[in-house]
Amino acid sequence: MHAIVIREPGDADVLQWEDVPDPTPGPGEVLVEVAASAVNRADVLQRQGNYAPPPGASAYPGLEVSGRIAALGEGVSGWDVGDEVCALLAGGGYAEKVAVPAGQLLPVPDGVDLVEAAGLPEVACTVWSNVFMLANLRPSERFLVHGGGSGIGTMAIQLAHALGSRVACTVGSDAKAARCRELGADVAINYREDDFVEHGPFDVVLDNMGAKYLARNVRALATGGRLAIIGLQGGARAELDLGELLRKRGAVHATSLRARPLDEKAEIVRGVRERVWPLLESGRVRPIVDRTVPMAEAAHAHRLLEDGAHVGKILLTLEK
Template sequence: MHAIVIREPGDPGVLEWTEVPDAAAGPGEVLVEVAASAVNRADVMQRRGFYEPPPGASPYPGLEVSGRIAALGEGVGGWRVGDEVCALLAGGGYAEKVAIPAGQLLPVPAGVGLVEAAGLPEVACTVWSNVFQLGGLKAGETFLVHGGGSGIGTMAIQLARAFGARVLCTVGTAEKAERCRELGAERAVNYREDDFVAYGPYDVILDNMGAKYLARNVESLATGGRLMVIGLQGGARAELDLNALLRKRAAVHATSLRARPLDEKAAIVAAVREHVWPLLEKGDVRPIVDRTLPMAEAAEAHRLLEASGHIGKILLSG
């Protein structure tokens, strides 16, 4: 089979579509013939040499796929060869085939195309686990997501709105602001011209920036507010005002999905199937896809992601 290999840490040019050993389904796993994968910031960090796959995971990038089941490993029930699925991965999605723990599989939602379904697992699992399971966002609360035009942002806006929250986001362009408002954001704050703190306080904030926004995020939290940090695009180290947290009885959570134990991932996937998939099948929430490129053009997809001009997900078709 073929897969995208990272020859060495570096710029997008180090990604190479080449022949690799065939993947096979082990006990408790399912072998999926990949229709599409999606590009995530974590893939870029891995390509640069800053985000190694967890022990035992595939060395190839790609944290989510869609496709058809090609084989079932020992002990797997509830699935059949030929089923159309999408899945959350610890790695290996940029390939023709990938072996996946059965607990991380999801059916392709009714009304969603097989290729576009590749853009759902990572964002749906990230948003559900952080905003709703850990962050406890409730109807009537105010929610802020940074990077509203991203894959995570476009899903977070839709889900928060669907569950009755008041939704705001930050964006970098007028085009992204307009699209985010169409998806349900009450206000899209252009961070190049305005300060999101002015429109708080926020009960839950989903943050991909880390250090750069930490002080302002804490400043803008409501009493009992929850800050969920899922990315470090703005750096890893900053000063935290604990007194501000104490006064507000607020919390800061920093989480990641990739290295969690299999049982934790399976529980998140099951919750997403229960709570998010019905919204997709009703059309209340939908995958937002910016564009789809051939898998062999992964380097170009990475360049596009790093330029940050996209809205929603960039997909790689098998």
């Protein structure tokens, strides 16, 4: 098969489409013939040498795919060869085939295109596990997501809105603000012109910036507020005002999805299938795709992601 290989860390041009050995599904795994994958910030960090795959994971980038089951490993039940699926991965999605633990498989939702489904697993699992399972966002509570135009942001806005919360987001342009309001954001804050703290307090904040936003995120929390940090685009080190956090009886959670144990990932996937998939099948939530790029041109897709002008997901497709 072919896969995108990173021979050495560097800029987007180090991503090369090469012949590699086919994967073989082990016990409890399925082999998926890939229709599409999606580009995530974690892929860029891996390409730059700053985010190694967890032990045992594929060395190829790609944290989610859609496609069809090509083979079943020993002990797998509930799935058949030919089923259309999408999957959460620890790596290996930028390839023509990938072996996936069966607990990380999801059926393609009714009414969703097979290619578009590639942009669902990572964002749906990240948002569900952090905003709802961990931070326990409840109906009528106020929710802020940073980077509203991103893949995570567009999913978080839609899910929180569909489940009855009041939603705010930060964006970098008026055009992105308009798109986010169309998706259900009650307030879209242009961070280049406005301070999100002034729009608080918020019961739950989902943050991808880390150190740069830590102090202001805590100031923006309501009493009993919960801050979930899922990225470090703004740095990894900052001072935390514990006095303010104590006065607010607030909580700060820092989490990652990629390196979690298989049983934890499977639990998240079950929750997503039970609670998020019906919203997709009813049309209340939908995959937001900015554009598709042939997988062999993954370098171009990475440049688009790093440029930051996109809204939603950038997908990598395989022409059959």
